[in-house]
């Protein structure tokens with residue numbers, strides 16, 4: 279089997295899982311976007327997946343992402359920053375990405391907003407890149423080491439970010455801890471969905487995106503309303519050691 283055929287087969291497998299979970303939930307499969315979480319995968323591999331029809335790429339490391347974007351510049355894909363975000367990396371992220379899933383502090387959001395506009399002014403040929411779509415990462419299981427805003431501070435952060443120019447606040451992202459069994463896995467996703475509804479209601483927002491679900495809990499996430507799943511291992515295979 280060629281690399282292209284393998285990519286095609288893997289992509290079909292994951293899209294079928296999404297479709298089946300969507301049907302079980304009574305949802306339209308098209309409402310769920312597949313993001314290929316490409317960390318520690320060779321560029322060549324990623325290229326094959328984009329050729330096979332992968333439209334959204336998720337990156338955790340800014341430098342690795344910029345190299346991938348340059349190497350794959352001839353191909354069309356949307357780029358999602360899904361890693362932890364330090365303030366000294368916000369300029370590159372504001373310039374190079376279409377989505378950021380991991381905003382968890384106001385200071386980071388402010389920098390992204392400022393740096394998105396200066397990029398826009400510098401580069402009038404890419405007016406389509408404004409505004410930057412952002413998601414707030416919520417620390418849904420109280421595990422601060424993974425990043426994410428504590429649930430107790432989420433509402434205030436929503437209100438602050440919604441007011442920033444050059445950003446479109448689209449919703450929430452979560453990275454729950456691993457749980458056994460689909461019923462257990464659904465709980466943090468259900469809680470996140472409820473928080474999104476509450477924030478929309480409280481502040482008159484129209485957030486429409488829930489970035490929830492990875493290889494091990496894709497089905498549970500789709501059953502609870504996920505609109506973006508971030509899949510690494512079950513799409514690309516095991517990660518290469520760094």
Ligand SMILES: *Cc1c(COP(=O)(O)O)cnc(C)c1O
Nearest residue numbers: 315360492493508509510511512
């Ligand atoms: C690596 C990663 C994923 C994908 O994880 P898999 O279990 O390999 O599917 C999803 N989201 C984030 C933020 C990641 O870092």
